[in-house]
Each structure stands twice: as C-alpha cells, then as structure tokens.
Amino acid sequence: MARTHEWMFYEVMWRSWADRARVPYPVPWWAQTAFRRWSDDFDPGTYESKEAAFASNALYRYWHMVGVKDHRQESLVGQAGEIEPVYDKYCLAFFLYDPAAGTVGVPQLAECGTVTQRMEAPHVPEVVTTFRAADGLGFTQRTFAVPVGPRQRDLTVTRLSVTGAGGPPREGWLCAAVLPAGPSGFQRHDRRDPNGTDRRLTFLRYLPDEARVETNSGWGPAFDTAPEYYGVYGNPDFSLDPATYLARSPFHDLAVSGKLNAALQAQDQVAGLCSAAFAWPFRVAGDEVFEVDVRLPVDLYSGAADLAELRATPAAELAEANRAFWTAKLIGQGVQPGLPDPVRHLTDLFRQARSQLLVLSDHGEIHPGPTVYDSFWIRDSSVEATACSLVGDAALAEHQLGTHYPGRFNRGTGRIGPCAEYGFYGGPHERDDHEWDSNGQALWAIGRYDRTAGRAAAFGAKLYTPYVIDGARWLRDNRDGYGLLHSGWSAEHLGERDKPHYWDDLWGLAGLYEAARLAERLGTPDVRELWAAFDDLKQATAASVRWVLDEQRRRGEWETYIPTGPGDVGRRDSTMIGAAAYFHPLRLHMGSKLGADVDRAARWTLDTMYGRFVTGGFRHEAAWNAYGPYLTTQLAHAYLLAGDAARMDALLGWAVSASMPRVDDRAVALGAWNEQHAFPVASGFTEVPYRHWYMGDIPHGWAAAEYLLLLRDILFFEADEDHDPHVYIAPGVRPHWVPDGESVTVEDAPTLFGAPFGYRLTHDASARTVTVDIVRAPERVRYVYPCRFGSVRSASADGRDVPVSGDDVHIPAGTRRFEVSYA
Template sequence: MSHHPFFSLFEDPAHWQVFASGQSEGRLSRCEGADGGCGLRLEYDFHGGGGFVVLRREVRFCLPGTFEIGFLVRGEGPENHFEFKVSDPGNTNVWRRQRENVELPANWTNVRMHERDLPFAWGPAGGGGPSEVGAVEFAIVAGSGGKGVLELASPVFEDQTLRSPRSITATSHKQGFPPEAVFADASLTGWQAAPGDASPRWEVDFGRPLRFGGMVITWPDALPRRKFTVEVSGDGNVWTGIHRSSSVLGKMSHISTPGLEARHLRITFADCGCAALCSVVLRPDAFSSTPNEFIHAVAADYPRGWFPRYWLREQSYWTPVGSPEGKRRALINEEGMVEVDEAGFSLEPFILTGGKHFTWADVETSVSLPKGGAPMPAVTWKSAAFSLEILPWVDGGDDKLTLHVTYRLTCHQPTGDTRLVVAVRPFQVNPPWQAFRNLGGRSPIHHITCGRRGLKVEGREILTTPRMDAAGAATFDENGIFPILNHQGVPAAQKVDDTSGLASAAMVWNLPGGGSILEVTVSSPYFHNAKTATAAARSRAQARWEKTLGRVKWQVPASAEPAIHAMRTAAGHILINRDGAAIQPGPRRYTRSWVRDCVIMGAALAKIGLPFALREFLTWYAPFQREDGFIPCVVDRDGVDWLVEHDSHGQFLWGVREVFREGCDRKFLLEMMPHVRKAADFLIVLRAGRLTGEYRSGEHAACFGLLPESASHEGYLAHHVHSYWDDFWGIRGLEAAAELAEMLGFSDDSRRWKSEAARFQDDLLTSINKVITDKGLNYIPGSVEWADFDPTATSNAISMLDFAGLLPEGPLQGMLDTYLDGFHRKHRGEMQWTNYTAYEIRIIGAFVRLGKRDTANELLDFFLSDRRPCEWNQWPEITWRDPRSPGHLGDVPHTWIAAEYLLAVASMIAEEREATDSLVLAAGMRWAWIADGDGFSVEDLPTRYGLLDFRIRAKDRNSILVEIGRSIDLPPGGLTVVPPLPAGMRITSVSCRRGNHSPDELTGESIVVDSLPFAAEVRLEPREGSV
C-alpha cells in the first residue's frame, strides 16, 4: 500500500495552506522526521488571544470501511486543543478527531486512528463515515493560547478490510448446505444444521483480530421463531456472549456490536429446527458507531416507507403543535408523524387496503395551515384509493394540557378490508442530525401495554376515540410490527418488554362496513387528566388561536396574504416555543433563553398586539443579573450561562423600554429600575476599561471607547473580539435607560447615561472609520480584530437600532451592494454555496430604512419562497441549498428568525425611526398591495405612538386614497406616508378630506401628515420624461 496518497502527505510544505483566525499567526516549514524523511513544522502564535491555526492540504483518496491511519507528532508549547480532520471532495462534509487541552510531546510520538476515531462533525450528509476524501486538516485551537511548535512526520495508512476468513465450521450441516456458503458471495443455499443436531452451532475464524460494528443475518424463508446466541473470542477457547435473542421473526436480523474486536465468532441455536443461515454480513464500525447510525443502517435494508424518511438520510421538516400559553409542545413532520413530547416517541399512520400496506412513501403528501396562518398544522395523504388527513392540536389549561391527533380517512374505492393503523414508534420527529443530549433520532421504548381504551407506553397513556378494533405490540427481535402488518395481520402480544429500547405497537381501526369515512382521535395527556377529544375541541382550540392572533386586524388583498399570514404564524410559533415566562427560539434544540433572541422575539410579539410576553420574560430574567450589573447572555433549565457576551446588557435595557412604551406600565418600570441602573452603570464600567492611555494610540487605538471583547455570536466563540454589534446595542441601551430614568424623575441618572451614550457613539464611529481606513475596506466591518464582512449583523444597526444616518455612506452602500451581488450570483447558480442562514431576513428592514423598496420586496419574495416548507410559514436557522440534505438545521421553526421576519414586514407598513422619533408609513409596501382588491387596511397595529388604524387603496393608476385614524399621537419627529407608486409616476397633489399635510416638493414621493385623523386623495402624474 506504499502508493497510497496518505503516505506522501508531508513530502512538501508547498502543498499545504495555513489559515489563522483574527490576530493568530502560523508559519510553515519543512522538518526532518524520525526516520530521516520529510515532515512539517508549524510555528504558531495566538498573540495573547484565542482563535485557531489550521494546516490544510487538498489531496484525493478513498477510505474503506475498516482502516488505520496515523502519523508521528511532537512539539512544544502550552496546552491547546488538537484536531485532525478530513473533508469530502466538495468540502461540505467533515469528519473530525478532537483532543482537548493537549500538551504536545517533546519526542516523536505515534498517533493511530481507526474509522471509529473519525466521527462525523458537520455537513449536508448528516452522518455516516468518510469514504472519499478531498482534503486533510490539522488544527491547533486555542485553549491556553500562547505560542508553540507542532511537527508532523511519517504518515501511515492500512486497509484492514477482511478479504476472506481463515476457516468456517459448524457442528453439522445438511447435504448441500455447508457452513462456508454463509460467507459465499453468490450462495443460493446458505447453511442448515443436520436433523438431530442437539446443539447446533456455526463458527468462523477470521485469522486475525477483526473490528466490526455489527452484522446482518439473512434467514431462510418460512423459518419458525428463532432463539440463538452470538459469542466472540480472542483465542477460540474463552467465549463472551454479545447478543441473545429468544423470539426472532422476519427475513433479517440486525445486530449491533459497537467497538467490537474479535478473531472468532459463533452463533449457537436452541434447536436444529431454527438453525439455518442464508448469509452473515459483517458491517464496519460505522454501522453502529452510535445508536442512531445503527437505525440508519437497519432502515436502508427495508422497503422505503417502513421507516421515517430521515432514517434514509433525507431531510424531513417539522413544525410545533402547541397552545398560546406554550409550556409543552408536540412536533409533526411533513409525512404526518407526530412526536408526542420533547424527545418522546411518535405516532405514525399507515393504511391497509386491497391487500396492500400504504406508507408515506406510497402516497402524495401535502402540508397546510388554516387560512390566516394560525399555527395548527395539518398533513394530508392522497392516493387513488383514499385520502388521510392528520390533524394534531393541543388543548386544555395547566394540569389538563393534552395532545390530540385526529386521523380522518376517506376511501374513494371502499373495500371490505380497509383499516387505519396508528403505530407507536421508538423514534422522535427530530432527526438524528439534530442530536443534542437526548434529542434526535431514537426515543427508547422498553415497555408497552395494550388495554381497552388505548396503550401505555413507557408509563405514558395513549387514549383513543373510538376504541380500537385491535392492537398489539412487538419487539425489535421480531422486526417490529411491519412483517406482521405487511401480511395484513396485527401483532398478538398485548404486553412487551424490549431491552433494545426499540419496541413498537399498532392500534388498528376497521373502516365501518358500507362506509367510506373513518375518523379517529388519539390523545396523549401531558398531566394525566386527559378528556375525550371531539371535533368541537379542535375548533375551540383554533378559535383560541384566532382570538390570540387577532389583536391586529388585517384586510389585505391576495397579493399581500402570504406576507401577512406568515407574520401571524411567526407570532404563534414564538408563543408555542415559550416555557412559561421563558421565551425560547426553538421547540427542541434551542430551548434556551438568550437575551438577544428573547428581547427581539418579545418586541415582535408586541408589534402584533401581544406585549405581555416581553414583560413576563424580563420580570423572570432580571433576578439572574449579577450584583455588579452583568446581564447573563442565556439562561436555561441548567441555570445561568456566564459566557462573556456584552450585547446582553444593552438588549436588556432596550427591552425594558419597549415594554414601557407599549403599555406605560409604571409598576413594571419601578420594579425594573434597580436592574436598569445596575446594567447601565455596568456598561459604563466596561467601557472605562477601553478609555485608558493604552487605547488612545498605537495598535489598540481602534478599540478606544468600545466595550471589551466578547463572543456575541458563534463566529466569535473561538476568538473573542471587539464586536460592533455589542456597541450598537450598548449605545441604544444607555439611551433607553436615560429615557426610563427621565420618566421616573431620576434626572441626574438620565443626564449621565445620555451623555455617556453620546460619547460612546462618537468613539464607536471613530473606531469604525479607523478600521475601514486602516484595512482599506469598502464595507462596514463587524469587529475591530477581524474587520469581518457581516451585513446580516450590521443590518440590525440599520433596521432596528436606526444608525443608518450615522454610518459612513460609502462603506454602507458598498456592504449592501456586495451582499446583493453575492445574493444574486448564488441564486442564479453562478457561484457555489451549500447553505445560508435566514437571519438575512433582517436585511429587508435595512433596505426599507434606506428607501430601497424594490430591493426589500425582492428579498421578501425570495425568503417567502424559501420557507421550509412554504405552507407552514417557517424558516430553519440553517437553510441548505438542497432541501432534502440531511444537514443540521439549528431548530425549526427558528423563532428569532420568525421575529426578524415579523419586524421586517411590519417596518414595510409602519416604520418607527429611533434616531428622529418619527413614524413612516407604507415605505416598503408594493403597488399590488394597494392596487389589488379593496387595497390594504390594518387596525390596532401597535406603535410607540398608539394603535395605528391605516388604510391605503389605489383607485387607479393616477389616484391613491389614504386614511389614518385618530388613535395614535402625532410623533414628535413627524408622520410621513411614502406610498408605493407605479413606475414613472410622482405625487402632484393631495386633497385632504380630514386633517392637514405638508407637501414634499422635492421628490414627489411622500406626504408629511400634520394632523390626525387624516383622509386624503393623492393624485399622481408621470414624471418628466416618463411615458
């Protein structure tokens, strides 16, 4: 194997690239290996900070299922993290070996890795082992940091795939069924024990110790239930049992043996009547490297549809099912499988009719929400023979909260044998690439009991209306319920105990004789107080949602409905994801309360008439504040996370002011004021650390007056930086504190914080301009150290925090132009890309603020078209180019993104400008929204100036009617209407029926409203030169 490319990995440093983050540095040269061969020498220096230094070489080779690779390593320096990675040829999937806090050995030391030592790290593949390699990387990631040397030499590779065993024997065999046939590639017979063999056994000697992750046994047809034991040995004398089965059914048995290494293997049967094997296939370690990988391997051997889609490594999107009060939530996926509770088992439907077994793979599936966007999802199956509606909902208060799932089967071609099966499966809806703690993939079921009213699964009740016609359970040894269902039967067992944790059950209802419709509801109480579900209960639950989301009243044409309905769904998802007062950005993976997410989600809910959630959140969160004023970045069920993120202090202050602006709740403000004072003063203390002489000049001058380094988003975790995101929030937070203090009469505090905010703003703008000049940038950087291009984060400073008029115009325009160019090239297929994050939605609001209506609507159309799936009005945190790529999604729906969407669309209708204390209406609305149907009307839309009633309708191409109610106060900075206009048209006159206006003589594009209520007809004419 000396020709394998891995052996020449270190032959020339010129084949390698060095990458370093932030201020870290790496220098690569040649060194002499232990055997006098070529090696690599990396000198690295983190310059007192964090980050990483990476060595990367593009090199193509294949890896078999069983292998060993290795190299020699030595070095010097403090303890840091050491990583070895391989990626596929497309550089999208990565497998990684990590070792934390490693002190590199002073002498050459062997490092050896097998396939099990390179687990999947990330990428659209979602899991599995590496096969084709396109690049190799070594990385030093800062732990202690400092500087040091890494040397690498003598790479080795060995393909350890078993070619043929040394011997295969058995205690006996029938004529023509020898033991060797079990391993023969083209065997038509397999092995069978001879009649009368009292202790039949089949055995193999591999000739050397062999690693394998499991085996797949294929059995002869019509074999009775099997009882057998699998044992292994290192020497053929001392044997260890690794698997025991007492009642095996089905054509195949999958046996997991994670991390096993043995020379000898034998299978011993209870009697000769079941002692037969068609084949035994050994699988590599990847087969069972995790419990979820094992199920992936099992699913691949069965017909499509027998297992949920994600076990075939295809993405299956989900959405939450819950109540406006949040607390507990189920999930339903696109195929109609319902996960009853967090990390819980699932309910999955199947149809038996006409002698066939129908799964999700045999029908056309579609998803939907009720008209208007209430978050009550449905899935529909359609085939020529039938349709099936799957309708989950959560109902009941506090200790009576219950999940219900209604299955409505309609047969187009009724037959006497049609049955609905609702299976209990040991799988979550959350797929395995979402794995975190107990989340993702398997949900162990060890115990199932069938009763008259339903089932008890792991102690949890499953109740049915009407009662089942039949039910039964099965173990994994029996291949679960499918071999029986596939033959139109029902498992006989009424109680099972399965040590594998892969038990399943089937609840069966017969279509009534002569009928064509069957409706069944399956209920699972969260608190042991379930009530029988009825159709009225579902309609009552939907009515609750309509009432909750109906605070703002919309009358919009069909062209605007997708945008507005998605706003309502977004608000509903934010409510569902809450855990009491704790707002959370996801239903499963992100059940944590980050201040940044929660304040924005709370502000979004307030924008749709639901301010209580932000008030409750801040009241709950405030006591976690440290005595010195530090606001922690996140709190979850494990407690406070004290990771240093300095955006949280300003966000907390901004959020308190938003609550007060929406409700003028003086009692709340008095309760919050001690926390406000500590947080505002803590910001001043933080900034003081960057006002010393060290930062007035020299290499640190760009940090003068800023907040210290932090990890305010994931990109800065490895290397904390001076993040401008923190500073924008800090300034607006101090201004918010000053405003709140003024309201309560604390004038000295108000003046102090306002003055501090002004100086802070001057220092921030000086820093931004210095970094732009020093680095020669044509964009607004995200941080001092990295000078990173981050339009998604910087847009927050424009759309939400309103720094647009303060940022340098050229770089601001350059940033947005560069973003748009990349956006267009990606979606025209002119550049390679793998995924993106829909946080980019907030850029819509930035373009609205900058008067770029057409661009804002272009982005709106794209993001609406790229919902996953569109009909459920939601976005994952990570959107993969291929919607079925089994890549990590963050969480779905990601309700911080939902909140950014809601706020962006709200700004298109009514934009509050922080810097000028003004309100701008219709600045992002498109012509079709006011020209179609009866135009666009909204009532009770919350603004900081009151509840807005606003109607705008185009009578024709030359006339627009505008009405604004008296329910808001005229903003101190003015109220402007910027209506959408047909191409080439301008405003030429305004005829007021109520109120007054000031004409915009300069552009002919807006109306300044001077008094309320206001009603006017706006006349339009072509611009000069327009036709």
C-alpha cells in the same frame, strides 16, 4: 466512535430504506433525505461520529408544530403526519394495511401513495395530513394541541378518518405505530452535552383494559376506541445484529405473514428501538366515514382519575375549542394587517408567525425553538418580546420583560471572564459563551416597551432601579482597552468567540440610548451619567469603525464594508451581516448617531452584502454553510429603513417562499422558518454542499418575530420619537401590491408613542391618486408618505395643498385625510 444505539439506528434505517420495496417501513423524511445524497462527512467539532450526527438529525431539521399557548411542551408533526411530543420518548405514526392484498401503505414512502399537508387555517395551529394509497384508499389526519380539565393540562389530539370514495364497499386496516424516531431525529447528543436527551425506547407496553400505551416510564398515546389487533416488538435476546430489528417489526409481520404478534410488552436494552402497531379494521361504502381519535398526554398525567380527565371531553369538542381560541386570539385581538389579494398571503403568514411565538412561550418565556433551542436567551427574547408588544400581544411582552428579565439579572460579586458578574443580564447561555450583547438588548427592549405601554403603565419606572441603571453601568464599566465590548460569541452567526464584534457595541449603544431616554422620561438624576456612558461607547465604536475602514482602504479594498469586528480587518465574508443591525432593529442611522460617514459606510455595507452574499436569500457560508432566513429578513428590514423598498421586496419574497419549501412534491414546512435553510432543500437538491452544514430549530422564534416586525414596518414605522415624532405610512408597500380600487388597512396598532394608530390607503390607478384616511392616531405626530407608485405631482391634506419636494410627502399632525397624485 459511535455508540451502540446510534450505530444500530443508522444500520436499521438505511437497511429498511434499501429493502422498502419488499417491506415498507416508515423511514422519516429527514433520514430519506440524508440517504438521497449521503456523505460520510460530518461536524467532528460537534459530534463524535457520523452515526451520532445522523441519529441527531444534523442536516434536515424541518417539521411542523402544534402546541398550547404558554405551555412548556410542543409536539412536532412530520411530513407524513408523524407526531413527536418533544420531551416524550416516542413518535406516533399512521398507515394502512390491506389484508386481502397483503400490502402495507406507509405515507413516508412515495412508492406507497401521495401525501398532502396544510394548516387548518393560517391562524389555527392544526396540521391536516391526507394520505392517498396507490389503490385509491386513504385517510385524513388532523393534529392539534389543547388544554384539558380543571388544571388545563396539555394534550395533543390527532383525529383520523377514512372516507368511502362513493363506490362499492372498501375494507382494510387503519393502523397506528409507536416508534422511537420522530421528525426531530432519534437521539441528539453532542460534545457539549454528551448525555443529551435520551430518546431511546427501551420498554414498551400496551394496556388493553385502558386502551393506552406505556413508553419507558411515561404515558404514551391513549386510544378513544380500543384497537382490534396489536403487537409490541423489541429485542428480547439482546441481539447485536441489525437484521434482527428488520425481522422483528410490525411492518415485516404484516407484509410477510399478514398479522401482528399480539404481544403486550417488549424491551430493548441494546439500542432502544422498541416498536408497536395497533389496527382498527374498517369497511366503508359510499360516503361513509370511519374515525379513530388518539390522545397524546403531553403534560404530566398519572392514575385512573387523570386518564378519565384526559378522555372526559369528546375529541370533536376539543377541536372546536382549539379553533375558537385561536380565532378569537389572532383575528379578534391584536394587529390585523389588511392587504389586497396579490399579497394577502403576507397577512396569513403574519398570523401564523404570531401563533408560533405564542406556542413557543413557556409560561411567559418565549423560547427560540421547540427542541434544541427550548430555553431562554436574552438576545432572541428582546426581539421576540418587542415584536409581540407591537402586534398586540402586550401581556406576553410585559411578562417576559418584567418577570423573566429580572430573573436573569446577576447580583453576584464574582467575575464572568473579563467582566463583572453584578449587573450582567444572562443565564447559562450568556454566561458560558460570554454573550456581551445581552445587556444592550435587555435595556433596549425594556425602553422600547416602556414607550409602547405609555406613561400610565409606568413599566420602566418599575424596573429602573436596579435593572436599568445598573445594567447600563455594567456597559459603561466592562469594556476593553479600546472602549469596546470584550471578545465573545454573542450571536453565533458573527464568527469566532475569541474576537470582538461590533454587533455587541451597536446593541450596547441602543441599550444605553434607551436607558438615557427612560431616565429623562422619569426625571431621575442619572440622565447626564447615562448620556456620558452613551457618548463614550459611541466615540469608541465610531473611532474603531473609522480605523477599520481606513486600514481596508490602505490595503487596497475597493468595496466599502464594516466587517464583523475590529479584529477582522479585510474579512470580506458573510459574518458582516451583523452590520445590518445598525439599521434594524437599532435605528442608529436615525439622527446619524455615529456620524454621517459611519452611516454611509453602513449603507454601503448593505450593498456589499447584497452583491456578494444574496442569491434570492442571504447565504451565510462563513459560519453556517446555509441560507439564513431570519438574517434575510433582517437585511430586508435594513433596506426598508434605508429607503430601498425594491430590494426589501425581493428579499421578503424569498423569505416567504423559504417558509413553505417543497421537495419532490411534499410540503417540507407549512409557513415556518428554520434558523438555517439548507441549500439542498432551498434548491430542490440541485445544490448539495461538499461539506457539512449547520441546522437549528423550526419554527424559529427569532425568525417569526423578524417577520412580524418587517410586515408591521412595511405598513408603518415611527421615527424620531423624542424630538420630532412622525410616522412613515406604507413605506414598503409596493405598486404591484395594490391594484386599482384596492386598499391597505391597519387598525389599532400599538406604537412607540404609547397610543394606537390606524389608516386606510386606497389606490385609484386610473386617476393616479392615493388617498389615505387616518382612522386613529397619537396626538402631535406628523406623517411622511413615501410614494412608491410614481413621481409625486401634488398633495393635499384635509383639502389644503401641501408643499411637494421629492417623493416623500410630509403631512402635518392632526390630518384626517390626505391625497397624493403621481405621474
């Protein structure tokens, strides 16, 4: 049964949408999109009613994000410039009013005008929204987040400007609205968290002497210039009639009577739908500019001194400081992929993904998202930290792995389901959902970072006891009767939680492998013990996979595929995506760690998935009923490592497109991925599923990390670090990426060999040659160049011929320049 405030919100939204021609109301993009193809179907396992699902924005979780590196709270920016500080109970939106014509122009409605959006620059998290009303008048809004004052507290700033069009004077009102619903929804609560995050706006007050707003018990926006007109609206007589909210609103008053109610405060104890509007009259002629700056106190502020600190620095200086910081961080530091014009956008997206991970880092913990995923998972963070370490954000990776992983290491003597508590990596997520993949992920990430940081850092030595050795012993001692990890949920894209998943075992193997190699590097007495644990899990996993494959053949299956687990023999659906981890990120195929036959089966599983579940991107209908952007990128990465660069390129192209979807000529996202990409948005509403689907957060930290790792490995990746160390150079660079005379460059990139690497690849199309200059390289590391331009005819290294056999050219260690000729 719907709660009163959810039912009321649903009624007010759809009635406002239906009455928009008479009274324009800023119905959010996600609500309009739900009304576009409404269905009473919802996920009853998660939500109590269709109204609860709607108020939670269960279907269209798309928005943009700004935030401060390493701070806790981000702000979301909607498709019309609405700003929602994630943990504050309001949304700030802007619109125009023409008092002469009596028209209200809200950017949310296509009938009122056009909206364009972009990022200030790929490396600067500043959202620029431009609204142009039907009469030609409009405004530009720039939204960013910065630290301010001695304590460097978080502040979101939005700067608005109305510019004359070069003609006669134009007059109007630039207006701001404080509303309860934002880009993420109205109030999210579900059966697992019935109280949820209460976002109802039950009390609203404007303080004209301070030119700021109070929202419930917190601070709302503060205006640098006090508005000339204002009005605050609520439900003073506790009406249960939705029509009351339609009549008592600033948009109704402006459209019908041409003025605001001038009230300073209001309350709504029924539905929490208080609202307010503030107006600044303007007159611009020629190229004159009218500006208004608004500050949203995202951090904790209180009292006059804090208000003065919040306003101390001019907004223009804050904007410049924001751009300077991100330019220095993302262009002046870290890996700088140099790509030719046809694919220069990949570098832009690389920098954006870096900024998203840095913004999603909360005091060193990278969280997978800004709202429902704003907490710490071992699984996500293992990939995110590894990505950060390999693209130049090593300090964040070290803090996450060295500080926050030990904080999730359980020391109790109790039980977690069928497993021991002591030695298990996990907080509430991992413990409650029996996510048995976490120990393998923690050990894998610690071992990989120890390699990247180098021996001098001694990172692994600092964590070895007890975090590595006892975490590995937990993997050894907590397995079922078949030698596999127990049934559990682990990654939610794998299927049911009451079954075992090979994903857990593959991660366990990778973690034990890294633990054993770390023990070897440290010279501890535990080396044989750790290799024995690895071999035991390896034999159990390989035997189980072989049994499943044999059983599927016995049943007449003509395709070869490894299902999600041994309890799913013959389950030919998209949950088998977990097998992609065999290649990426775990690289178990290198050295055929589970045997050549399992290697072949894993490769054929990729092909089965590609043939059945890829339509541009990876369709995950078995669990999500949506596309999986980060799963698509994982599959692309698996194909890169398996040697199929063409399929890798096709999947990458879809993923890049999915980061910037447009619907009805509006930018739905600006270079970011959801955990799930809805079929309707992906298809321009040519495909709307008959049943509900699942939607996670955006930006999704794991997806951003996967993109960073993929582009980095497209440019180069390491192999056989422990025996025959070598680097694959430009293994994923496609011929159409590099026109004649163009170059691909990498400078000072961290490697798993503990030393940086860089090169310049130049293509001479007329001579059909590729020249690679090694700019910087680890010692005693050879190279492999998989030529993608054509069949190799000859190759030379530092002027000396090298043998050629096939299209993988092997170049000796120490080479400074090599050339490859192709047919």
